[in-house]
Amino acid sequence: MASLIVTGRRWLLLGVGLLPFGTLAQDMSRVRHTIATLAAPHMHGRGYVRDGDQRAAAYLRQRFRQLGLQPLAPDYTQSFPLTVNTFPGKLQLDLSVGMLRFPVLGRSRKLQPGTEFIAAPESGPGKIGGPFSAAPIIHLDTLVFTDVAAQQRLLKRSWYGGGVAIRNADVPRLATLPLPLQQHLDSAAMRFTLVPKLTASLASIQAGQVRLDILESVWQKYTSKQDDLAAQVAVRVDAELKHDYQTQNLIGMLPGTAQPDSFLVITAHYDHLGTMGRRAYFPGANDNASGTAMLLELAAYYARPENRPAYSVVFIAFGGEEAGLVGSRYFVQHPLVPLPRIRFLLNLDLLGTGEEGITVVNGRVLPDAFQRLQQFNEAGHFVPSVAARGKAANSDHYYFTESGVPAFFLYTRGGPTAYHDVHDQAAALPLTAFSGVFKLITQFLASF
Structure with a gap:
């Protein structure tokens, strides 16, 4: 027997099937255009270099206006400060290949930022070596973690303006070294971490040395081990720690038809990692142009008079997520709607794939709401x-x-795995579950 759920102006049929209500379709060509626009080079990775975040915010304000959302702050904008380390200028790493002891007689291999190396998020600035000079990089022998004699030898080593290369798996072990040895390693001009995949992030601090992440496969290809010398390098990193950088959340609302002082809230962060050097930028198509596109599609749906719910719907495009959830923390500390009046919040992030379905963070915290979401999906077969x-x-x-x-946080599973790298591009997103997630969300929110 089917069960009937009455939800004011809407009703859903569970058990044997699902009867449609309102217009559930979204415009997938518009979705792709939104993602491509946010992930385009002129957005500079929606970060904190070359006004990337400001360009993205201006685009979203325009979309909010077109949809007729009511601003909950002047021009939809809730400003807040953050501190973030940025890489606005040159990012260069040249390896001396062939003649490690006499680099001027060898040849230089320029590694490509973004695809072969990146700056570690906390890297400081530095210019080391040049066309006719290079600085030595040594391998950190793992024996140093267990052998006192090896520790003493490393402690006595002079860096000569160079530094150390360490495998990513060994980085946590650095904290186990004696403090004088940790301080000695920190006194090196450079630290290279050899990683299996380049995964960028942001930091609110800046180290006193140049720190780079380099693909281990690339490092092994272009370097060799001669004694403990791995390579000689020339490096240029332009890093700037920005204090109290002003960025923003964008907030719009559609008033409810019956209880406008209670709220359903839909959120997605629009910021990303920005640029690194003058050429490499992080498109952030899946993370999180996809979630932002879903937010805009839901706003377009609820802006139609026939789809307007009883409660007011608030749409928040957060800034500063990649910098440590800064924008959402600021909103909670300075709410523009009373937090106790929020009936439910859905946060949308990483919605560009989905061949394996979706994951719901807080699903185990809110089991009744999660069971309801599952029932809607079982009836409508929206996602796998x-x-x-x-x-x-x-x-x-x-x-x-x-x-x-x-609150729930929804993200898709399966499909392309590009994440926090230069390969997270709009053209690569299959959007497998996008339409299904849209329909599932509208069914779920209609039950409040």
């Missing part, structure tokens, strides 16, 4: 699966959850 996770501080729902607001 809906999996529950517990609480996690991995996106902008987190500080709302900590403040007692019921």
Whole structure:
């Protein structure tokens, strides 16, 4: 027997099937255009160099206006400060290949920023070596973690303006070294971390040395080990720690038809990692142009009079997520709607794939709401699966959850795996589950 859920102006049929209500279709050509626009080179990775975040914000303000959203702050804008380390100028790494002891007699291999190396998020600036000079880089022998004699030899070593290369798996072990040895390693001009994949992030601090992440496969290809010398290098890193950089959240609202002083909230962060050097930029198509596109499609849906819910719907495009959930934390500390009046919040991030379904963070925290979401999906066959996770501080729902607001964070699984790298591009996104997630969200929110 089917069960009937009455939800004011809408009704859903569960059990044997699902009867449609309103217009559920979204414009997939518009979705792709939104993602391509946000991930385009002229957005500079939506970061904090060359006004990338400001360009993205201007685009979203225009879209909010076109949709007729009511601003909850002047020009939709809630400004807030953050501190972030940036790489606005040159990013260069040249390896001396062939004649490590006499680099001027060998040849130079220029590594490509973004695809072969990146700056570590906390890297300081530096210019080391040049066309006719190079600085030595040594391999950190793993014996140093267990052998006192090896530690003493390293402690006595002079850096000569150079530094050390260490495998990523060994980085956590640095904290186990004696403090004088940790300080000696920190006194080197450079630290290279050899990684299996380049994964960028942001930092609010700046180290006193140049720190680069280099693909281990590239390092092994172009270097050799002669005694403990791995390579000689010339490096240029232009890094700037920006204090109190002003960025923003963007907030719009559609008033409810019956209870406008209660709220459903839909959120997605629009910022990303920006640029690194003058050529490499991080498109952030899946993370999170896809979630931002979903937010805009939902706003277009609820802007139609026949789809307007009883509660007011608030749309928040957060800045500063990649810098440590800064924008959402600021909003929770300075809310533009009363937090106790939020009936439910859905945070949208990484929605560009989905062949394996979706994961729901807080699904185990809010089992009744999660079961309802599952029932809608079983009836409508929107996505292949809906999996529950517990609480996690991995996106902008987190500080709302900590403040007692019921919230889910939805993300898709399966498909392309590009993440926090230069390969997260709009053309690579299959958007496999995008339409299904849209329909599932509208069904779920209609049940409040």
